[in-house]
Amino acid sequence: MSEAGKSSGRSRAKRLHWWNRGSGIRLRLWMAVNVVVLSLLSYGVYLLVNSSSEPVYQGLGVPAAEPRIKDRLMSGASAARTAVPEKASFTAPEGKYFGLSSTQIPWSSKKTNILAEAAGQRPTMSEYFVNWNEDFDPAAVDASYRQGMLPVISWQPWADRKHGTDQPKYALSKIADGTYDAYVTRFAKAVAGHKWPVVIRFAHEMNGAWYPWSEKRSGNHKGDYVKAWRHVHDLFEQAGADNVIWLWSPNILRPVPKVSLAELYPGDDYTDWVGTVGYAVHEKTASAVFDPTLKKLRKLTDHPIVITEAGAQPGTSKAAWISDFFKWLGKSEQDDVIGFIWFERDREQGGGADWRFTENAATLKAFRRGLADIDLTGSADLSTSATPTASSTTTTG
Numbered sequence: 001m002s003e004a005g006k007s008s009g010r011s012r013a014k015r016l017h018w019w020n021r022g023s024g025i026r027l028r029l030w031m032a033v034n035v036v037v038l039s040l041l042s043y044g045v046y047l048l049v050n051s052s053s054e055p056v057y058q059g060l061g062v063p064a065a066e067p068r069i070k071d072r073l074m075s076g077a078s079a080a081r082t083a084v085p086e087k088a089s090f091t092a093p094e095g096k097y098f099g100l101s102s103t104q105i106p107w108s109s110k111k112t113n114i115l116a117e118a119a120g121q122r123p124t125m126s127e128y129f130v131n132w133n134e135d136f137d138p139a140a141v142d143a144s145y146r147q148g149m150l151p152v153i154s155w156q157p158w159a160d161r162k163h164g165t166d167q168p169k170y171a172l173s174k175i176a177d178g179t180y181d182a183y184v185t186r187f188a189k190a191v192a193g194h195k196w197p198v199v200i201r202f203a204h205e206m207n208g209a210w211y212p213w214s215e216k217r218s219g220n221h222k223g224d225y226v227k228a229w230r231h232v233h234d235l236f237e238q239a240g241a242d243n244v245i246w247l248w249s250p251n252i253l254r255p256v257p258k259v260s261l262a263e264l265y266p267g268d269d270y271t272d273w274v275g276t277v278g279y280a281v282h283e284k285t286a287s288a289v290f291d292p293t294l295k296k297l298r299k300l301t302d303h304p305i306v307i308t309e310a311g312a313q314p315g316t317s318k319a320a321w322i323s324d325f326f327k328w329l330g331k332s333e334q335d336d337v338i339g340f341i342w343f344e345r346d347r348e349q350g351g352g353a354d355w356r357f358t359e360n361a362a363t364l365k366a367f368r369r370g371l372a373d374i375d376l377t378g379s380a381d382l383s384t385s386a387t388p389t390a391s392s393t394t395t396t397g
Contacts, residue, residue, distance in 0.1 A: 097339025311355025
């Protein structure tokens with residue numbers, strides 16, 4: 001080739017478009033485009049799945065089948081969802097509620113399933129705690145209903161336990177005078193807008209002196225508790241939150257025998273249920289733990305009663321106490337006790353002791369046998385399955 005031809009060829013080579021300079025650039029560009037497209041598609045699927053994730057409620061004690069992505073994406077999937085149940089369908093159950101308070105419940109269906117298998121029955125209540133620096137979480141309520149459990153929100157007017165038993169910022173007088181109206185109203189409107197019934201256990205164990213909302217703490221005075229309760233209740237009514245079951249729940253009288261429950265009771269018009277928190281420490285029977293307090297409650301009101309926290313301290317008599325608890329619960333004298341919530345936590349999980357029924361093989365066996373003899377409301381019976389060992393029920397967190 002002549003020099004002129006070579007020069008012309010070099011000129012043409014220099015003028016080659018960048019697209020034709022090799023496959024490496026094209027490949028990298030194509031990969032980048034794919035990443036962007038896949039990211040957009042994934043985000044779109046995420047939005048569609050979560051926008052179709054309303055609770056699927058099939059009844060107390062009956063966990064809903066996990067919806068497939070195809071079901072969530074199909075336009076007709078919403079037709080399969082159950083209508084929102086009425087509050088009245090929960091306030092007077094035919095049997096008794098079996099509730100659990102444990103870490104990861106109601107958010108983890110795996111944890112619920114593990115404890116249900118251990119107990120031999122599906123739980124029908126889930127109790128969890130919400131502080132006053134937290135907003136209403138509809139996802140927790142949804143998760144509870146999907147697993148066949150009525151959600152019980154222990155709503156605590158404080159920032160957190162780590163701030164101590166005196167928190168004047170949340171004084172009862174401030175709640176009653178409207179300082180927290182914006183927060184309470186926002187919470188109430190969110191509950192009302194969600195529509196699903198929830199139990200609210202507001203400022204529990206108020207007769208003790210170990211929480212800031214005690215009338216002996218945070219600069220509170222006698223009469224402040226009832227004023228605060230009624231004010232919060234009224235704000236919920238104004239917000240249209242008629243899907244709330246109000247649960248007033250003092251501690252058992254043992255540590256505070258001189259505190260008047262009558263002076264702390266908001267009244268029948270401001271409550272739906274009453275309850276109590278009670279743990280066996282040195283008592284050998286459930287009657288010794290609960291009867292003195294229930295006697296006082298029954299003088300105050302005819303409302304249904306819920307044992308909102310129950311457990312027994314570790315020791316040689318724990319299994320025997322659990323057995324006695326269910327015998328006591330099953331007696332006709334306790335017909336107005338419509339349920340109980342077992343505090344399935346140890347010290348590391350927020351308990352003052354290892355209250356868990358799964359603590360060891362003996363306590364697990366006593367709980368499983370005792371629960372099988374109780375007439376429960378809507379609970380799926382798993383008692384025919386093999387009894388799990390205590391170690392197999394252990395979960396972290």
